[in-house]
Amino acid sequence: MPEFVTERQYQEIRTMPDKLLPLHSCIRIFRQRVEGEDAWTSGILMDASRDLLLLQIISDQIDLNGFQVIRRSDISHIERPVPQQEFLMKALKLKKQEPRHPGIINLDSMQKALRTAARLSPLITVHQEITDPSVCWIGRLNKIDNDLLYLQCMSPDAKFESTLDMFDVESITRIDFGGAYEDALWQVYQIS
Numbered sequence: 001m002p003e004f005v006t007e008r009q010y011q012e013i014r015t016m017p018d019k020l021l022p023l024h025s026c027i028r029i030f031r032q033r034v035e036g037e038d039a040w041t042s043g044i045l046m047d048a049s050r051d052l053l054l055l056q057i058i059s060d061q062i063d064l065n066g067f068q069v070i071r072r073s074d075i076s077h078i079e080r081p082v083p084q085q086e087f088l089m090k091a092l093k094l095k096k097q098e099p100r101h102p103g104i105i106n107l108d109s110m111q112k113a114l115r116t117a118a119r120l121s122p123l124i125t126v127h128q129e130i131t132d133p134s135v136c137w138i139g140r141l142n143k144i145d146n147d148l149l150y151l152q153c154m155s156p157d158a159k160f161e162s163t164l165d166m167f168d169v170e171s172i173t174r175i176d177f178g179g180a181y182e183d184a185l186w187q188v189y190q191i192s
Contacts, residue, residue, distance in 0.1 A: 021053075021078070023045055023046065023048065024044060024045065024046070025045050026044055026058075026080070026089065027043065027079065028040050028078070028080070028082045029041045029043075029053075029055070029070070030076050030078070030079070031070070031076060032076040034074045034173055041057065042082050042088075043058050043068065044058070046099075046101050046102070047105060050072070051073070051108075052070065052071060053069070053070050053072060053075075053107075054102075055067065055069075056099050056100070056102075057176075058088060058092070062091045062095070063092075063095065063180075064092065064097045065179050065180055066177060066178040066179025067177055067178050067179075068174060068175070069110075069117065069174065069175040070173070071110070102121075102177075103120045104116060110169050110170075110175075111144055113175060114144060114149060114172070115141070117175055117177045118140065121182065122186050123154065123177065123185060124175055124182075125179070125181075125182060126139075126149065126174075127172065127173050127175070128172055128173060129174060137151060137165060138153065138182060139151040139165070140154075140160075147168065147169045147170060148166050148167065150164045151165050152164055153165050156185075157188075158192060159192070
């Protein structure tokens with residue numbers, strides 16, 4: 001039977017992540033303020049800090065689809081184990097997909113997470129879901145300076161823009177990297 005972590009219990013998670021959210025567990029996260037009423041994210045918890053979580057995402061097609069760094073402060077509920085967890089894990093195994101850690105991601109701050117994710121993946125996806133919920137930006141990190149991220153964004157046709165886009169790191173709610181879409185963009189860019 002899935003267990004729902006209430007808002008009060010979630011406060012404990014911030015101080016005791018090992019007890020309530022063991023690493024490599026399959027969890028489902030609800031971020032109502034950020035994603036709306038019915039949006040859940042399912043994944044394998046790869047790492048955690050006081051402020052951030054690193055998940056390997058399980059897509060709706062039951063595939064492992066990259067990694068996501070999210071802020072704990074945006075989480076409203078956590079469900080564990082994920083409904084049909086046994087089925088999900090068996091299906092992934094049949095597809096020869098084993099959860100794996102992407103490498104060292106520094107979760108001490110969003111700034112450090114951005115820097116380390118950019119070292120592991122040629123493209124990162126940046127979300128500012130509270131200020132601009134319907135848009136994400138994909139590109140390569142140019143620099144972080146004075147809490148501002150400078151990203152050379154890539155267009156949907158796999159071409160880098162000539163200018164840099166600037167983002168306030170504090171307003172970044174989520175980072176994605178190593179997913180199928182980012183990988184496809186990078187591969188098309190390399191052969192162009």
